[in-house]
Amino acid sequence: MSAVGAAALCAVMAFQAPGQAGAAAGGTSSPNPGPNASPYAFAEGATSVDGAQNSVDSVRLTPGATYKSSLARGGKVYYQLRLDASETVYVSATAVPGLDAKVAYGDGVEVSLQDANGNNCDSGDARFGTSQSPRPISAWAVRAVGPAENRCKAAGTYYVVVERNSDPGSSTETWDTELRVVSEPGVSKRGSTTPPDSWNSASPTPADGTREERRGGTGFNDARALKTGVWGDRIKPGQTLFYRVPVDWGQQISASAELGSASGGRDEYVTSALVMSLANPVRARIDDADTAYDGQQKTTALKPVAPVAYENRFSPMDRVAGTRFAGWYYLSVHLNPQVARQFGKGPLDLTLRVNVDGVAKEGPAYVGTARPADEFSVTGEDEDAAVRGETDAGSGGGSGNGKGDGDAMKVVAAGGFGGGALLLTVLGVWTLIGRRRAAAAASASTANGS
Incomplete structure (x- = not known):
């Protein structure tokens, strides 16, 4: 086996480590959570950050990253962003109350994006509503750049403000939160700023x-x-x-x-x-x-x-x-x-x-x-992931486009097979992976259906 071929084979195995294969096959990240387990699968590799009580002490967030934080009852916390003048940026906050938390109709979370002068670029909220049932809920805000926008266009420091709205009688425990920051680039030419009328x-x-x-x-x-x-x-x-x-x-x-x-x-x-x-x-x-x-x-x-x-x-x-x-x-x-x-x-x-x-x-x-x-x-890999029913586990808080298998095969193809023996070896690896996935899927299905 050539050095290039060996590297390609190792790349296949690295892309399909046992933990990732099991995550792809299983229905949930934790089929049988313990009494204190979180009811939500946070992003692997997400950075833990503390929200500040004021803008001056706020931690800087980076577009493209996912963070884990927390929010006390009635709390209001700040995070910071440094943005250029060309990118539209979306910030979401997913609030995760405990499985036994008591929530009321108006309980929820609110997210605001503000400039350095305290002006709101945008804000949004999410409430539990009539179900009054604890579950993950997400609110979001956007700093938009484009011909139809008249505010928050300049490059500079911006602040993400996350606030917990609480009704009397709701639980007092702190909620875990997941923050995700996504940047959308501008477009090469201006199109219509009129939404479809039909x-x-x-x-x-x-x-x-x-x-x-x-x-x-x-x-x-x-x-x-x-x-x-x-x-x-x-x-x-x-x-x-x-x-x-x-x-x-x-x-x-x-x-x-x-x-x-x-x-x-x-x-x-x-x-x-x-x-x-x-x-x-x-x-x-x-x-x-x-x-x-x-x-x-x-x-x-x-x-x-x-x-x-x-x-x-x-x-x-x-x-x-x-x-x-x-x-x-x-x-x-x-x-x-x-x-x-x-x-x-x-x-x-x-x-x-x-x-x-x-x-x-x-x-x-x-x-x-x-x-x-x-x-x-x-992408074609996304469509293949939907056909196979893959999960996004193991993405590390990235885009989650389910490209692990496709990327691995591209590495193998780029390295060259170098002969029939290497081809058989690679096929053997994929067969083993398929068996492990099937076994993990059966195990997860049994655990989840209990």
Whole structure:
């Protein structure tokens, strides 16, 4: 075996280390969490930072990175960004209350982006709402650069302000938070700043076909990849499952979630029992839907959202403005813990019907590279990841485009096989990897379904 061939083979094995292979096959990062375990899979390699009580002491965040922090009840903390005059930057904060936390209708998290003079560039919030059920929720804000923007355009220091809104009677414990900073480059030529005045807003026909089992992840970072189809899972009261779908420029995503019937139970129902949310590649919430549950099968569906287009960002409607770029779109499904009181603590059947309609179109001509790279595109590797049902575990808080297998094969191809013996060796490695994945998948499925 040549030195180049050996290096290529080592690259394959490095890309598919046992831990990563297991993460790709398993449905969640922790199938049987302990009583004090987090209900959310934080990004591997995320930097831990403390929010400051004032702007002067704030820690600087970097576009393209993911951070882990915390937020006390009624707390307000600051972080810092240093931005140039050409990049649009999105900051999201995902708040993660404990599984047994008590949350009220108005409890939630708010994120603001401010300039050095304290002027708001943008702000957004997320609340638990009628479900009053603890689960990961995300708020976001953007510092936008473009012809339609009149503020926060200059290069300089900006501040991220994260605030926890608390209703009386809610729990006092501190929430973990995950901060993600994403930079979108400018475009080479100015296009329309008018959002589309018409698009197919009719309720889509739900996907049909054979139900295929795919275990959801427990956060954005290990979300299970899906394509158009009918997908089956099991969800426990209090659990939140995450999935991701590649949606390209010009395409339109739609989804519904059906909770299966329960045996036994009382003649009562739980309001906002099943909550489904849709978020875009920067984790900005686009829409959500929920349904009550009385032990009979129930379905909830997202309202139609606009096809992905750059000019959607100029719309005042979230369901249009949210579909402003291509990439991974995230579905999360939460089952209210109150369901356990009426129908038992065991998992219930969950069916997701996912549609991605439309032909992919050419995207805008970006000048520069997004951070993380490839954040606002759909590649062939992304589509393959959706076919295989990969998770994003092991991405280290990066773009999460599921490119591990494809990149490894590119390394092998670039190094050259150098002969039939090396080819057989490489194929043997891939066979072993496939067996390990299958075994891990079976193990995870057994653990998660218990």
